[in-house]
Amino acid sequence: MPEPETGKPDAPAKPAHPHTATLKRLEQSSGSLAAQAIARMDETLPWYRAMPPENRSWIGLVAQAGIAAFTEWFRQPDAPQAISTDVFGTAPRELTRAITLRQTVEMVRTTIEVMESAIDEVAAPGDESVLREALLVYAREIAFATAQVYAQAAEARGAWDARLESLVVNAVLSGEADEGAVSRAAALGWNSPEHVCVVLGTAPDGDSELTVEAIRRAARHAKLQVLTGVLGDRLVVIAGGRNDPLAVAKSLIGPFAQGPVVAGPVVPDLLAATRSAQAAAAGLKACTAWQDAPRPVLADDLLPERAIASDxxxxxxxxxxxxxxxxxxxxxxxxxxxxxxxxxxxxxxxxxxxxxxxxxxxxxxxxxxxxxxxxxxxxxxxxxxxxxxxxxxxxxxxxxx
The missing domain is CATH 1.10.10.2840 (PucR C-terminal helix-turn-helix domain)
Structure with a gap:
């Protein structure tokens, strides 16, 4: 007796991969290829040998993930894939701090070279050129993914550093600088110079990030360390490394807007910078009383105006x-x-x-x-x-x- 018809058409059969044999051999070889890549890194990359075991193990996982991602790429070359997630998602975010972009490029290049040298063994007869071309395309994509990972990490660090720097500058201006502020400054590269002063003036209109970057360029040229930020309409610079506050202010005056620029007295360290900041702030407030004041001017040169203004x-x-x-x-x-x-x-x-x-x-x-x-x-x-x-x-x- 014939089976009753269900009314549903048969599902179309999934087309077989055009290079099934090569794909299977690639899947079987992924473990040995990763091991060869790690061995090659150990032989040719001195920085890899010098790393702690934990970081080396994470790099090994990244190499394995990279080969696995290539296998999936070869299986479905037209499918949208996030290579950066597939490859670098296995490693913690801290790895981008422990390994430079140059070192990551060397790691990726070594892994690609190992895979390229194994093409003749992995590819099924006649598929060598297909596999080589796929590896070439994948190498290009993994290069873009590497740049993206480090760009995102740099952007995140930049945003975090800006918030951290703002906290330090606020703490100094408000008189709340403590060991915590010193630790935050150290995380930003501040290495506790002996001579510190605060320079205050009006911030220019426009993007405050551009103003901050201009201050940093001027500081690098003058060989000064700086912590800086735009707070309201004020541009604040905490500068270290020179015992002449007027010379410091002159070397950093370019990015300030028109109007008075006041340099507070030199203090021994960041914890004492509040005294310099308060003097500079009082001088900026009282500077209008001295119409012929030089620009920049020392807060100590404004002592009579500050005194009259109830400082x-x-x-x-x-x-x-x-x-x-x-x-x-x-x-x-x-x-x-x-x-x-x-x-x-x-x-x-x-x-x-x-x-x-x-x-x-x-x-x-x-x-x-x-x-x-x-x-x-x-x-x-x-x-x-x-x-x-x-x-x-x-x-x-x-x-x-």
Missing amino acids: PSARDQLVEEIYRPLEEAGAALLETLSVYLEQASSLEGAARMLFVHPNTVRYRLRRVTDVTGWSPSDVRSAFTLRIALILGRLADGDPQL
Whole structure:
């Protein structure tokens, strides 16, 4: 009795692979080919022999995955495949840090050479040219996949490094720099230079990444280490490696936008960089009060403006570095300086008020310069000295004020 018809047509038979024998021999040889590739690397690549066993084992897995991916490629050459996932997906992401792109290229080249030398043994009679051509196409694709893997890793590291650098810069500006910030900076290549200063100014419009890269180029040219970032409208640079903050600022000033650029004082390390950053920030705020200020300008050159703008550290610095040393040097210096400034910087007028010879006034003013580092005969220095005297007397509660 005939079987009842189901109404469903028979499924079409799957076409056989045109090179079944070669495919089968390739599958059977994959293990030995991987072993030969590893042996060849051990013989010809010194960096491979010097690697830790764990990394060598991961490279072995990558080589095996590469040969397996080629086998699948040969089986279905027209099927869309993600070679980078098939080959490099077996290895951890950290391997791209342990092995350079050049070393990866050498590893891939060695594996391809081993496979190419075995074509005559693996290919079925008459399939040698087919297998060789397939290997050539696959080598091209694996080269593109290698570049893609390292490009993605570099992009990820760049994004992570930018976030890390931003954390360090923020910590320094906010006064929260600690050992954690130092560790993050070390991960970015900061090797703890002895001299550190902070430079602040206005960030230019446009892509902040381009600005940051311009700062890095300028730093490389000046042989400086930098940690930098754009925070709001400010461009912040933490620079290390030179004991002259003004020279540092001049070498990095190119990428800053128009407007004042202020360099904080030099400090010994990154942990102390907050002091430099705060001085630079206070100087940037007060710089508008000194219309003829040079560009760049030192934060210490803006001490009187900073003091008037209610910067307590500037007030303390003026008192401790100018008024107190003059006080300790004797009442004659303080009195002479005060009278000289009140007499519109006139030697003769000060001498008459003090009942001394003008040469005595001249000698005492030179002593003021020696003690404080500021010259009363210079207009800008005289202004700084006058503010320091006022603040010192306020600190002492002088009843004459």
